[in-house]
Amino acid sequence: MLIVMFNQNVTMAWVTMASTPVALVVAGFVMKKAGVAVNRQQDDIGNLNGYINEQVTAQKVIITNGLQKDSIKGFLKHNQTVRKSAMSGLIWSGVLNPLMQGMSLLNTAIVIFFGSWFALNGTLSTGAALALVVVFVNYAQQYYQPIMSLTSLYGMIQLAITGARRVDEVRRQPDEIAPKNGKSLTGIKKELQIDDVRFSYLPGKEILHGVSISVHKGEMVALVGPTGSGKTTVMNLLNRFYDVDSGSITVDGVDIREFDLQSLRKNVGIVLQDPQLFSGTIADNIRYGDPSASMNRVIDAAKQANIHEFITSLPDGYKTQVSDEQSVFSAGQKQLMSIARTILTNPQLLILDEATSNVDTVTEANIQAAMDRVIQGRTSFVIAHRLKTILNADKIVVLKDGQIIEQGNHQALLEKNGFYAGLYKDQMVTN
Ligand SMILES: Nc1ncnc2c1ncn2[C@@H]1O[C@H](COP(=O)(O)OP(=O)(O)O)[C@@H](O)[C@H]1O
Numbered sequence: 288m289l290i291v292m293f294n295q296n297v298t299m300a301w302v303t304m305a306s307t308p309v310a311l312v313v314a315g316f317v318m319k320k321a322g323v324a325v326n327r328q329q330d331d332i333g334n335l336n337g338y339i340n341e342q343v344t345a346q347k348v349i350i351t352n353g354l355q356k357d358s359i360k361g362f363l364k365h366n367q368t369v370r371k372s373a374m375s376g377l378i379w380s381g382v383l384n385p386l387m388q389g390m391s392l393l394n395t396a397i398v399i400f401f402g403s404w405f406a407l408n409g410t411l412s413t414g415a416a417l418a419l420v421v422v423f424v425n426y427a428q429q430y431y432q433p434i435m436s437l438t439s440l441y442g443m444i445q446l447a448i449t450g451a452r453r454v455d456e457v458r459r460q461p462d463e464i465a466p467k468n469g470k471s472l473t474g475i476k477k478e479l480q481i482d483d484v485r486f487s488y489l490p491g492k493e494i495l496h497g498v499s500i501s502v503h504k505g506e507m508v509a510l511v512g513p514t515g516s517g518k519t520t521v522m523n524l525l526n527r528f529y530d531v532d533s534g535s536i537t538v539d540g541v542d543i544r545e546f547d548l549q550s551l552r553k554n555v556g557i558v559l560q561d562p563q564l565f566s567g568t569i570a571d572n573i574r575y576g577d578p579s580a581s582m583n584r585v586i587d588a589a590k591q592a593n594i595h596e597f598i599t600s601l602p603d604g605y606k607t608q609v610s611d612e613q614s615v616f617s618a619g620q621k622q623l624m625s626i627a628r629t630i631l632t633n634p635q636l637l638i639l640d641e642a643t644s645n646v647d648t649v650t651e652a653n654i655q656a657a658m659d660r661v662i663q664g665r666t667s668f669v670i671a672h673r674l675k676t677i678l679n680a681d682k683i684v685v686l687k688d689g690q691i692i693e694q695g696n697h698q699a700l701l702e703k704n705g706f707y708a709g710l711y712k713d714q715m716v717t718n
Pocket residue numbers: 488489494512513514515516517518519520521
């Protein structure tokens with residue numbers, strides 16, 4: 288368009304372009320405003336979704352405390368915020384196109400005005416001048432066309448940019464530190480050693496102050512200690528959810544940070560305090576760690592976990608849908624299924640973090656029997672509140688405030704008559 292215009296009439300070409308800087312400044316201003324507004328709109332929508340998620344998850348707590356009204360009030364508040372920011376986002380990105388249309392019309396008016404002025408005062412004949420005006424009005428509209436097309440899509444473009452920004456935030460999170468071409472861990476041949484480990488989640492707030500534990504292959508180590516003493520933290524380090532600040536964790540003399548992360552995690556099986564089931568059948572849930580496992584292996588794992596009888600007593604057996612309203616399982620049943628899931632992956636190192644802490648005593652005995660079977664021949668770390676479950680551990684480690692205060696088997700610790708002995712006597716009385 289520029290080439291055509293300048294070929295035809297240089298003066299009129301300049302006239303047509305004269306308003307461009309103004310249009311650019313106006314567009315730049317509005318786009319900046321729209322960018323800010325749409326970003327805020329997306330953030331507010333994120334907050335609203337977060338709020339809904341939290342309130343839905345916590346609905347039982349909300350109901351028992353009679354806070355339904357407050358919950359709704361909170362929702363309305365978040366919703367109002369979203370409404371406001373969405374409104375300003377829409378207005379700013381919606382106003383751009385009409386503004387540019389206005390600029391285009393204004394530009395046409397300028398072209399007509401100057402064209403006519405040339406026609407009246409210029410050297411051209413009236414006919415030629417009129418033709419020039421008509422042609423340039425047409426050019427002026429075409430000249431603005433690309434700007435109009437772009438700005439009519441601007442709302443969507445701005446949303447895409449904001450989306451990209453949010454994706455980028457996630458993408459820029461640091462990766463796990465995984466060694467390239469790490470050694471592959473095939474199993475524990477001799478021993479696992481936690482050596483003078485110090486660790487803090489937050490800089491300056493050390494949680495573990497020099498913890499050392501050594502485990503021979505096939506041994507069971509029990510971790511006991513008050514809440515907050517750092518038991519779960521030790522587990523987190525074994526699986527490399529976090530890395531130690533100083534000291535080391537080694538398997539047969541090799542630092543676990545040198546192992547390929549996948550092969551490390553394949554060898555470590557964890558049963559957590561709160562069992563997690565996924566939607567799908569019970570069989571799918573048990574073979575979650577190894578989707579190619581045969582039905583025989585699934586049944587075998589379930590038998591070892593003491594849950595086979597219960598599963599076969601269900602009308603649909605192993606094909607029972609977990610997500611069904613009909614099949615709501617108790618905490619103990621879920622725990623046994625998640626133990627079966629861990630058994631199926633046949634891990635070399637087994638970690639049980641308070642696996643029996645929220646079940647009744649019958650289920651506990653059930654889980655206990657399952658655990659005893661699972662633990663056999665495997666190196667295992669067991670965290671337990673109820674000391675009954677760990678009486679026959681090869682080694683009991685007592686943690687307090689991130690430090691090991693006692694270590695030994697049940698008999699030795701009782702004779703020592705220290706913290707563990709006190710804990711044990713307390714539980715004998717209360718149970
Ligand atoms: N993700 C975390 N970020 C910061 N501090 C944490 C985190 N997890 C646990 N802690 C702190 O570490 C300490 C030990 O916690 P934890 O290992 O879970 O104790 P335990 O399992 O023995 O009850 C506690 O003081 C807890 O507040």
